[in-house]
Amino acid sequence: MSFLPIILTASSPEVLERLILSAITVVLRRDVSLNRRLYVWLLGPDSKSSFFVKYALRPLTSALNKLLVAQDDLAPDPIRVSKISLALLDKWEIGGHVVPGVFTSLMEAVFEDPEPAVLSSTRALFDNMDPAVIWAELFSWIEVGRVAKLIWVVNTFNLREEEMLVKHIPQVLLHILCLLQHDRLQGTAWFVLARKLVQLIPVRAFTTSRGIDLGSDLADVEVNAFVGEYYRKINANLGIDAPLPESISGIYFHKHLLKLFRSVGESHGRIQENNTMEWIALLKDAAAIVPPLSEFDLSPLVGNLQELLKEPCDPQLLGPCIQTTIALVQHQHISKNTFQLSPALVDQAETQDTSILATFVHLLWRNLAPDRITRHVESVTYIWSFASLVSSGLIETLLANEVERTSASEEDNAQSCSRFAVLWKHSVDKSGTAAVLTKAMMLILRYLKAEETSPARINVERWLAGLGNGAHRYKHER
Amino acid sequence: MRSAERLYTYPDRGLFIHAFCAGLTDSNALVQRGFLELLLKNVALDLPILQQQ
Numbered sequence: 001m002s003f004l005p006i007i008l009t010a011s012s013p014e015v016l017e018r019l020i021l022s023a024i025t026v027v028l029r030r031d032v033s034l035n036r037r038l039y040v041w042l043l044g045p046d047s048k049s050s051f052f053v054k055y056a057l058r059p060l061t062s063a064l065n066k067l068l069v070a071q072d073d074l075a076p077d078p079i080r081v082s083k084i085s086l087a088l089l090d091k092w093e094i095g096g097h098v099v100p101g102v103f104t105s106l107m108e109a110v111f112e113d114p115e116p117a118v119l120s121s122t123r124a125l126f127d128n129m130d131p132a133v134i135w136a137e138l139f140s141w142i143e144v145g146r147v148a149k150l151i152w153v154v155n156t157f158n159l160r161e162e163e164m165l166v167k168h169i170p171q172v173l174l175h176i177l178c179l180l181q182h183d184r185l186q187g188t189a190w191f192v193l194a195r196k197l198v199q200l201i202p203v204r205a206f207t208t209s210r211g212i213d214l215g216s217d218l219a220d221v222e223v224n225a226f227v228g229e230y231y232r233k234i235n236a237n238l239g240i241d242a243p244l245p246e247s248i249s250g251i252y253f254h255k256h257l258l259k260l261f262r263s264v265g266e267s268h269g270r271i272q273e274n275n276t277m278e279w280i281a282l283l284k285d286a287a288a289i290v291p292p293l294s295e296f297d298l299s300p301l302v303g304n305l306q307e308l309l310k311e312p313c314d315p316q317l318l319g320p321c322i323q324t325t326i327a328l329v330q331h332q333h334i335s336k337n338t339f340q341l342s343p344a345l346v347d348q349a350e351t352q353d354t355s356i357l358a359t360f361v362h363l364l365w366r367n368l369a370p371d372r373i374t375r376h377v378e379s380v381t382y383i384w385s386f387a388s389l390v391s392s393g394l395i396e397t398l399l400a401n402e403v404e405r406t407s408a409s410e411e412d413n414a415q416s417c418s419r420f421a422v423l424w425k426h427s428v429d430k431s432g433t434a435a436v437l438t439k440a441m442m443l444i445l446r447y448l449k450a451e452e453t454s455p456a457r458i459n460v461e462r463w464l465a466g467l468g469n470g471a472h473r474y475k476h477e478r
Numbered sequence: 479m480r481s482a483e484r485l486y487t488y489p490d491r492g493l494f495i496h497a498f499c500a501g502l503t504d505s506n507a508l509v510q511r512g513f514l515e516l517l518l519k520n521v522a523l524d525l526p527i528l529q530q531q
Contacts (some may be wrong), residue, residue, distance in 0.1 A: 015495050016528050022499035023517060026510050034507060037514040044523065055523040 013059060020056055021063040027087035028080075039091050049093040049239050061101035068102070068109040078109045082121035089128055096239035099129060103137045111149055119156070126157045132244055135168035136234040139227070142176065147189040154196045166205045167247040173197040174253055175227040177260050178220035180275065191278035198286050204250070206291055211249030218259045223248070258296035261286060265304030276308060280320045287327035298333040306356040309363060318363050322382050325356065329389050339390050357390060358398050365402040368419035380426035384436075392435035399423070400439035413447055413456035420444045421463040 023041065026034045044051030064084065067077045085102055088095030110122045126134065141150055153159075159169065176194055179185045214222045226248065233245045264279040283301075292298075305321045328334045339357045360382070366372075367379040386395050403420070406412045420440055427433050444463075447456035498521075501513035521528070 015492070018499055019495055019502075019521075019528075020523075022502040023514065025503055026514065029507060029510070031507055034511055034514060037511065037518055041514065041518050041523065051524070055529060 017059040017063040020060045064102045065105045068105050078118050079121045082125045086125045131163040132234045136231040139231040170253045178223045206254040208250035213252045218256045265308050280324050284324040284327045287331045292332045302356050361398040368422040370418050396436050396439045403443040414459050417459035
């Protein structure tokens with residue numbers, strides 16, 4: 001074949017885009033001889049990445065992005081874009097520049113129309129991309145508030161690549177939490193994302209000493225600056241065979257994360273009050289995943305939670321506070337001793353001010369009132385869940401304290417009896433009922449000595465009459 | 479305009495690009511290879527005419 005000199009006289013960006021797109025399509029054949037010719041054309045006479053960047057990158061990226069939006073009567077074609085991008089990854093000098101330029105548009109197109117075939121081809125691209133490039137793109141999404149899409153990516157794509165698990169996810173999670181701590185991200189969806197990211201982190205991500213330590217100040221602003229700079233470096237190295245920049249060390253990540261968690265619920269803290277519930281829920285998930293650290297005792301957190309529960313508090317806050325406290329104790333972030341009352345306080349009504357457990361029991365006892373019927377079952381369940389923290393004897397004492405505390409009037413006594421009847425009703429099938437209920441029951445039975453017309457006595461008699469054959473289930477296991 | 483140039487660019491310059499696009503996306507790999515050779519030898523990406531905005 002002889003080659004004639006061809007002289008072109010005019011062009012437009014669209015013409016070049018069409019020509020390059022047509023040429024690039026040959027990569028789909030996976031034919032070495034075709035690819036070799038294509039790459040030589042794209043990289044120029046000296047086979048340099050800079051030639052491609054200067055003359056072909058912009059039109060090629062633009063052409064691929066145009067394929068992702070409907071034009072005239074042509075539907076978007078994310079499968080083709082995914083396949084071309086995937087094939088170009090074989091030639092890093094080209095693919096390294098092109099793929100980041102189409103990644104976000106491609107993901108948005110798939111997000112809008114996630115058909116199985118489209119998802120499959122996009123997953124193939126995702127799994128073959130450099131994790132650093134993926135996270136540099138996902139990091140840029142944080143800055144523009146694409147939180148719903150970030151959650152979708154976490155739900156849809158494989159993020160269990162080792163580099164992601166030990167470097168990118170910890171770093172990005174810490175970055176997000178530092179922003180949330182300072183109210184620089186808005187909306188509860190960020191907490192949904194944070195909870196999903198926490199679930200992915202393996203224990204080894206907390207123990208690695210390799211990497212950068214940003215200092216003992218554990219300053220949030222330094223984390224934000226570092227992570228931003230880290231992904232700027234990744235973007236600057238696209239298409240270049242450069243080593244990965246050093247990320248935050250696992251040990252530093254661990255300490256900073258615990259520092260953030262320790263300040264949850266601080267009344268004067270930087271954490272926005274509206275997000276308290278989300279922080280507490282995140283903490284519950286994190287308790288099982290983040291290992292405890294002796295130098296980061298989370299006991300101060302107990303005081304913060306107790307402060308939050310002081311009246312007037314959001315009734316929805318009680319359940320998450322209890323669950324989180326139990327999770328923190330179970331995973332040894334807080335010592336069980338924190339919940340032991342000193343002998344001098346055990347039988348005093350003031351215990352509520354000194355022990356979070358007494359605060360919990362006090363609020364749960366109030367929830368047993370007959371007019372709060374929707375909370376009865378969960379409140380009794382929470383009372384029984386304290387058995388994992390303290391002895392049955394202490395729970396029994398705290399319940400008895402509640403009966404005593406509210407015995408100022410006949411009306412109060414009647415209320416106590418009604419609450420006890422609810423506690424009894426939902427407890428009789430549990431084991432060790434005698435160990436928990438006896439003291440309170442004895443106090444309630446005292447009301448039988450009152451006058452026949454006393455509301456408290458009437459309530460006790462009604463409760464006893466309603467026991468029927470159920471009383472035998474009261475178990476004497478102390 | 480020389481006759482050879484005129485052959486490729488008249489009456490519609492777009493025809494030249496259309497031809498390349500058709501050749502490069504042909505179902506026959508040999509045809510694609512031939513058009514890639516043509517690109518490689520005659521239509522360098524840095525040609526001012528291609529890069530004109």
